[in-house]
Amino acid sequence: MSRLRLSITMSLDGYVAGPDQTEENPLGIGGMELHEWFFPLKAFREMHGGDGGEVNASSDVVGQRRANIGATIMGRNMFGPVRGPWPDESWRGWWGDDPPYHHPVFVLTHHPREPLEMDGGTTFHFVSDGIESALTQAREAAQGRDVSLAGGASVANQYLAAQLVDEIDASIAPLILGRGARLFAGLESGALKLQQICAVDAPGVTHIKYEVG
């Protein structure tokens, strides 16, 4: 069965983005610091067409999270800063012509838009009929492989509340953001049964993997 795997970095106080997200500051105030463990990695550089970079305890974790993924689901704010109806087709994501997904990506939005085919195998599909529809479409596109749930917090919390997530891969950054988009907000006590599978002590971050269900 194709599994839905939430893969996300949060601050120690549970935020996956800071307040005041803008086009210049897509992760809000302080939010970019969440990913400081990721940027120096060889895996990160390669995803973005670069050379060099470090291999450390996070490298294996990143490799495992990317393995056997056939499609990705994300919220619209993760795709871009445009709010409301699409004014035109000019916004094509944060990632340039060749986004680091190389598979179908399903973007949840209230505003329909035609699919957007990028270089390297990434096609953005815009889903406006809800999270269950996006998951069905993503599973079909993944052809037996798993589906990655990439965030942000709002979409992740909707899937968590609906008990549709099979695995949580959380990276906890040594950071207090204080405000912003909080993962797990609005969930009920005992809404999720978690089992800790493993934790990895890596430079500047702790990765914890949970089985849900």
Place this chain on the structure above:
Amino acid sequence: MSRLRLSITMSLDGYVAGPDQTEENPLGIGGMELHEWFFPLKAFREMHGGDGGEVNASSDVVGQRRANIGATIMGRNMFGPVRGPWPDESWRGWWGDDPPYHHPVFVLTHHPREPLEMDGGTTFHFVSDGIESALTQAREAAQGRDVSLAGGASVANQYLAAQLVDEIDASIAPLILGRGARLFAGLESGALKLQQICAVDAPGVTHIKYEVG
């Protein structure tokens, strides 16, 4: 210099107690489950005068957290369920005649009360003139050793906001509590500079140690 070390278990969504704390349910709904990693340990059983119990990856962490501690600070709700002025002297803590501290414990409260000497070296001192006074008194009592900040969330958050905490020893339990007393609530972005020292993958819990400041 005597350090203030916050030692606390929280859910993955950041709660150190569930909602609706009562005398029968001191950690609120679901809150007792936070400590399920701790109860089977030999160290826990010994603290409460029992035999047997497990030794696992948590045992070393517990030992390190208890080492070199000369005094403890806690909030009044951690000491007991009584709210408002003390009706009498009958409440003597949750821990029986011989509490597992064996050193002076400073209880923050708005309501003065005479010190309470228990068996085994634990004396509860009730501090009604604020967190800085409690820290000064605890440091003096600790005689060069460190001071443990035991919680709950409200007291911990006050010390964190005042930048008086030197170390955070957080245990993250595989649990979503949804509501209750949330650690780190109300802090400002960047209020604390954290450096991850180490993380330990233990049965049913992840322990992370941060240096603050």
